[in-house]
Amino acid sequence: MEVDIDIFLKSVRAICPHISDFELSQFASQLTINELKKKAYFLESDTVQAAIGFITKGLVRSFYIDADGNEITVGFYPEGDYATHFASFIKQEPSKYSIQCLEDTTLVCLSLEGMNWIYQQAPVFERYGRLIAGGILTRQQDRIESFIFQSSEERYLDFINNHPGLFNRISISHLCSYLGIERQTLTRIRHKLAHQ
Numbered sequence: 553m554e555v556d557i558d559i560f561l562k563s564v565r566a567i568c569p570h571i572s573d574f575e576l577s578q579f580a581s582q583l584t585i586n587e588l589k590k591k592a593y594f595l596e597s598d599t600v601q602a603a604i605g606f607i608t609k610g611l612v613r614s615f616y617i618d619a620d621g622n623e624i625t626v627g628f629y630p631e632g633d634y635a636t637h638f639a640s641f642i643k644q645e646p647s648k649y650s651i652q653c654l655e656d657t658t659l660v661c662l663s664l665e666g667m668n669w670i671y672q673q674a675p676v677f678e679r680y681g682r683l684i685a686g687g688i689l690t691r692q693q694d695r696i697e698s699f700i701f702q703s704s705e706e707r708y709l710d711f712i713n714n715h716p717g718l719f720n721r722i723s724i725s726h727l728c729s730y731l732g733i734e735r736q737t738l739t740r741i742r743h744k745l746a747h748q
Contacts, residue, residue: 556608557583560660563606563632568680575674582666586659594635594659595651600644603661605635610657611721615729616649625729626695628654628718635659638688654722704733705741 560583561576571579586605588594594612595601612635614627626649629635640647641664662670670677698707708731712719719727728735 559608560606578673579670584661586661588653588657592653597650598646601641603663605659605661608658610655612651612653614649614651625726707731
C-alpha cells in the first residue's frame, strides 16, 4: 500500500516540484487504496463518482452503452493515468460512463472532500488539480476531433503510435469500439499496412 502511495506522490511531485514534504504528507493523509480484480467496476453508470483514482497497477477502460445496447469504449487508462469521469466527480452527479478493470488494478483514490480539504490546507495543490483537469479535458477534445478530422486508418495509427504498450493488453472488440470501426475494417487496415 505504501508503495502505491509513493508512486502516486512521485507523480504529483513530477508535475509540481515545489511541493514540500510536509504538504505531500498532508496530501497522503487523504488518500486511500482500492484494489480491484479484472472485470470489476471502479465506476458504474448512473452512480456518482465518489473518488478520483490514480492507477498504480493495471488497466481500465471507460465506456457507455448506446441506444442499441452496445458498449462503446471511450478510453483506456493504464498505470500512471487517472480513472475518472471528471464531470461526475466534480459536480457529484451520476455518471453516464462506466469504468471497468481489464486487468487486476490498484488505484490510489482521493475523494472530493479530501481534494477540497487539501486545497484549503495547501493551495499549491490547486495548481496540480488545474493541470490534471486540463490534461483530462485536452484528451477528451483530442478524441472528439479525431472523429471529425481523421480517417479510421489515421485513428488506428494514432492509437498505435501513442499507446504502443496497450495493443497487446486490450481485446480487438474493445479496440474496434474505441476506434469506431467494424472488426472487418480493422482487419483490412492492418492487412494494408502490413503490405506497405
